[in-house]
Amino acid sequence: MFDTSALTGPGGGAAGPGAAASSEPAPPIEPDPVRTLELKPQIVEQLSTVFDPEIPVNIYELGLIYDIAVDKDGLAVIEMTLTAPGCPAAVTLPAEVQGKVKGVEGVTDARVDLVWEPPWDKDRMSDAAKLQLGIFD
Numbered sequence: 001m002f003d004t005s006a007l008t009g010p011g012g013g014a015a016g017p018g019a020a021a022s023s024e025p026a027p028p029i030e031p032d033p034v035r036t037l038e039l040k041p042q043i044v045e046q047l048s049t050v051f052d053p054e055i056p057v058n059i060y061e062l063g064l065i066y067d068i069a070v071d072k073d074g075l076a077v078i079e080m081t082l083t084a085p086g087c088p089a090a091v092t093l094p095a096e097v098q099g100k101v102k103g104v105e106g107v108t109d110a111r112v113d114l115v116w117e118p119p120w121d122k123d124r125m126s127d128a129a130k131l132q133l134g135i136f137d
Contacts, residue, residue, distance in 0.1 A: 026113055029077050031069035039070050039106050043078075046100040053089055057132055059097070063124025066115065074108030076101050081120045090114075 047060040059065060059080070067079035078097055082090060094112040101110035122135060130136070 026077075026111060029069060029071040029075055031077075032072040035070040035072060035074065035106075036068065039074075039076065039104060040068050042104045043068055043070075043076060043101055043107070046104055047078075047097065050093065050096050050100060052083065052087075052093065055083070055133070057125075057129045059093065061126045061129035061132075063126065063129070064093075064120060070107070074106055076104070076107045076110045077113060078110065079113045079115055081115055083120055085116060 044060055047065055048058045050059045051057065052059060052062060052064070055062065062083070064082065065078060065080050068076065069079075070076045078101060080094065080097060082093065087093075094114055098110045098112045101107055101112075122130070125133075125135070
């Protein structure tokens with residue numbers, strides 16, 4: 001099972017079944033451009049190993065990752081969405097992301113902020129993902 005303690009939902013509140021409801025937004029971080037630049041390639045590499053269970057494409061290529069930021073202390077905050085609010089992987093995917101990002105050398109902790117705006121659509125997918133899924137515009 002994955003640790004869901006650092007997950008936040010829309011507006012920064014707790015996310016997922018069993019999570020305490022919170023109107024408190026997640027504390028903002030002060031992104032460190034150098035740390036972010038240094039760690040982002042390894043974080044993306046890890047995110048590329050996470051797959052939506054219903055779609056045979058990794059979540060990074062699907063365009064589910066909206067932002068990656070790392071502060072000076074090594075806290076990585078991943079802003080991501082899901083293909084739909086009712087996605088059956090609403091708890092497992094963010095938790096898996098958190099676990100993979102925490103495993104990156106240089107990352108001291110990880111938080112996943114689950115957002116719904118802007119809504120995900122197929123235009124967020126990479127060309128490689130579209131090709132793999134047979135989506136031609």
